[in-house]
Amino acid sequence: MSPIPVILDCDPGVDDAIAFLLAKQLPQLNVLAITSVAGNVGLEHTNYNALGLLEFLDWDVPVYRGAAGPVFRKRVEAAEVHGSNGMAGFDLPHARSEVEGVSAWDAIHQFAVQQQGALEIIAIGPLTNLALAFLKYPDLPQLIKRIVIMGGSTDAGNATPAAEFNIYADPEAADIVFCSGVPVHMCGLDMTMKALMTPAELDQVAALGSKQAVFFRDVVQDIVGFMRRLGIIGINMHDPAAVLYAADDSIFKAYPAGIRVETKGNITQGKTVTDLFSDAKWQKNGFVAMDIDREAFVKWVFELMSKY
Amino acid sequence: MTSKIPIILDGDPGHDDAIAWMLAKASDKLEILACTSVSGNQSIEKTSINARRVMTLLGIDAPFAMGREEPLHGEPIHAGNIHGETGLDGPALPQPAIETEPLSAVELMAKTISDSIESVTIVATGPLTNVGALLILHPELKPKIAQISIMGGGLAFGNWTPAAEFNILVDPEAADIVFKSGVPLTMAGLDVTLKALVFPEDFERIRALGNPIAVVVAEWLDFFYNFHRSIGYAGAPVHDAVAVAALIKPEILTVKDYYVQVEISGDFCRGATVADHYGFSHQPPNTHALLDIDREAFIDLLAEAAAWYGKELE
Numbered sequence: 001m002s003p004i005p006v007i008l009d010c011d012p013g014v015d016d017a018i019a020f021l022l023a024k025q026l027p028q029l030n031v032l033a034i035t036s037v038a039g040n041v042g043l044e045h046t047n048y049n050a051l052g053l054l055e056f057l058d059w060d061v062p063v064y065r066g067a068a069g070p071v072f073r074k075r076v077e078a079a080e081v082h083g084s085n086g087m088a089g090f091d092l093p094h095a096r097s098e099v100e101g102v103s104a105w106d107a108i109h110q111f112a113v114q115q116q117g118a119l120e121i122i123a124i125g126p127l128t129n130l131a132l133a134f135l136k137y138p139d140l141p142q143l144i145k146r147i148v149i150m151g152g153s154t155d156a157g158n159a160t161p162a163a164e165f166n167i168y169a170d171p172e173a174a175d176i177v178f179c180s181g182v183p184v185h186m187c188g189l190d191m192t193m194k195a196l197m198t199p200a201e202l203d204q205v206a207a208l209g210s211k212q213a214v215f216f217r218d219v220v221q222d223i224v225g226f227m228r229r230l231g232i233i234g235i236n237m238h239d240p241a242a243v244l245y246a247a248d249d250s251i252f253k254a255y256p257a258g259i260r261v262e263t264k265g266n267i268t269q270g271k272t273v274t275d276l277f278s279d280a281k282w283q284k285n286g287f288v289a290m291d292i293d294r295e296a297f298v299k300w301v302f303e304l305m306s307k308y
Numbered sequence: 309m310t311s312k313i314p315i316i317l318d319g320d321p322g323h324d325d326a327i328a329w330m331l332a333k334a335s336d337k338l339e340i341l342a343c344t345s346v347s348g349n350q351s352i353e354k355t356s357i358n359a360r361r362v363m364t365l366l367g368i369d370a371p372f373a374m375g376r377e378e379p380l381h382g383e384p385i386h387a388g389n390i391h392g393e394t395g396l397d398g399p400a401l402p403q404p405a406i407e408t409e410p411l412s413a414v415e416l417m418a419k420t421i422s423d424s425i426e427s428v429t430i431v432a433t434g435p436l437t438n439v440g441a442l443l444i445l446h447p448e449l450k451p452k453i454a455q456i457s458i459m460g461g462g463l464a465f466g467n468w469t470p471a472a473e474f475n476i477l478v479d480p481e482a483a484d485i486v487f488k489s490g491v492p493l494t495m496a497g498l499d500v501t502l503k504a505l506v507f508p509e510d511f512e513r514i515r516a517l518g519n520p521i522a523v524v525v526a527e528w529l530d531f532f533y534n535f536h537r538s539i540g541y542a543g544a545p546v547h548d549a550v551a552v553a554a555l556i557k558p559e560i561l562t563v564k565d566y567y568v569q570v571e572i573s574g575d576f577c578r579g580a581t582v583a584d585h586y587g588f589s590h591q592p593p594n595t596h597a598l599l600d601i602d603r604e605a606f607i608d609l610l611a612e613a614a615a616w617y618g619k620e621l622e
Contacts, residue, residue, distance in 0.1 A: 155464035156585035161569070162577070230586060258470070265574030268471070273576040277465040277498075279539055 003030035005115045011039025011125030012049035014082050014219055019239040020053045021212055025304040028247035032111050035104035037066040039125035040078045041086035052092025066104030067128040070170035078165055088222045105133035112143035122246045124150040124239040126166050131173030134180050141181040150242035152188035152272030164189050168270030175261035184286035187242035191289040195241035198234040201298055210308035253291040258282025312339035314426055320348030320434030321358040322391055323532040328433050328548035333366045334613035335556045340368055342420040344413035346375040348434040348478055349387045350395025358396040360404030373409040373416035375438045379479035390535050398531035399524045413438045418446045427454035433548035435475050440482025443489045455492040459551040461581030462498030472579030473498050480579045484570040493595045496550040500598040504550045505543030510607045519618030562600035565593035
């Protein structure tokens with residue numbers, strides 16, 4: 001089977017960096033482009049980090065600069081988790097530039113046209129770029145086969161009690177994406193909180209010895225400390241789990257659902273509301289990943305990192 | 309004799325309210341001081357006459373007062389699709405022999421709590437309209453409310469809308485008052501009540517007890533399950549009875565404390581109960597949330613309660 005043509009839309013971001021490390025080694029994916037977006041930290045950092053990660057990995061993929069903030073509201077960020085530069089203080093090598101004069105949303109449309117309906121999007125940051133692409137190009141929904149996102153949660157949030165960060169950062173954009181007509185596969189906290197790697201497993205990856213494997217362990221250490229203060233031993237591999245889901249969903253459990261985003265509540269803005277458990281049912285517009293075989297996930301990560 | 313927990317039953321009967329009240333009356337741990345009706349499963353006229361019929365059937369000899377038609381804010385919502393045209397369709401029930409007190413549900417609650425020597429527990433199995441009004445009109449009574457055992461909400465999801473459970477959705481503003489009140493709350497939400505399913509073989513166990521009340525309970529279950537089967541349930545979710553079981557047999561329930569807030573606004577989330585799983589709000593817990601139940605023990609409790617009426621009638 002030929003690899004899936006994908007665009008990776010991201011806000012690196014520490015767990016985005018891990019997602020890059022894995023995506024490069026996945027034979028199921030053909031990453032045509034990276035689009036950057038403001039999210040974990042500001043766009044000046046996420047765009048810079050995306051370029052730096054590609055240089056570090058010696059991976060030749062064009063980068064397109066995306067949105068510097070949400071469609072309708074003020075920007076929020078998660079620098080306390082990812083460090084002020086978004087990369088836990090690591091400064092990556094810099095010899096590259098993004099593609100001049102083409103925005104992320106224009107690039108998404110161009111690749112979608114070029115791929116004639118086969119393109120899939122893996123979006124692991126706020127969904128601003130995709131929303132702008134849908135707003136600008138009415139033909140886009142017919143040209144994208146599937147969208148896999150890291151974002152949302154059917155119950156508890158991590159940015160607020162109700163909302164997960166990526167959706168909370170741009171709720172209107174997220175709702176535009178869920179309503180686009182393209183099936184959205186939601187890799188939210190229900191599943192990603194189970195995609196845990198323990199400190200011992202991180203050490204095992206580092207022991208593989210490559211610079212990439214050592215970076216894998218080292219870049220997440222601040223988050224491991226952050227999670228320990230929340231009572232969680234290890235790191236939840238939110239973005240990497242979404243990338244692996246996009247490559248092969250056989251170790252995951254996902255269910256068809258109607259999914260919308262609350263954009264107006266007092267305490268629920270950015271909550272993904274699903275009809276999975278309620279008597280009231282909505283039209284199905286996607287799938288919600290609820291579970292992952294954690295052991296198989298860790299083994300897969302190990303296999304991919306062994307390729308460096 | 310061990311002292312009983314004095315309770316007020318506030319509900320919108322409703323099949324599961326009626327079964328909850330059946331459980332409460334049969335318990336030697338509870339003493340029913342008063343019953344009040346609230347608009348919810350059906351209009352206030354219908355839930356009030358149902359309440360009085362159920363009290364008459366069960367032999368609950370306590371004052372009864374009627375709530376108001378509207379929620380504290382917004383339009384009434386009813387659930388005739390589930391509970392039928394009367395709000396308690398199914399078996400024939402006796403004409404009410406209980407009078408309606410000439411005061412409102414809220415004032416009867418206030419009087420009952422004031423007059424009681426001990427602190428009173430409120431069992432709220434309908435929308436929280438009466439309880440919310442009580443807490444804003446009589447804040448001085450809060451110290452005399454031992455706890456409020458609520459059937460309502462869901463930490464993770466709803467039933468009437470994807471985000472909201474019926475009782476909270478009907479009157480989110482009242483629920484907001486209750487959750488912010490500081491009064492100890494036990495919440496039997498969908499998290500636990502959907503695990504408290506009564507299966508058809510359990511109906512037959514109760515029916516076979518043979519006493520008139522057990523037969524009526526079985527027929528309520530027949531009616532209630534008929535709707536739920538049509539939307540894919542494996543049994544009848546007798547939500548409200550869990551709020552009573554929590555007082556009689558807390559040991560069969562799994563509880564976790566959370567800070568819970570009620571969303572009163574929003575396109576999709578009005579009426580959602582939002583729990584702070586990770587402590588972002590830095591607020592101390594305000595709710596004992598029931599998360600799981602020993603279903604077999606719950607069924608035994610219902611069957612033993614239904615059997616009690618057989619002995620009582622001998």
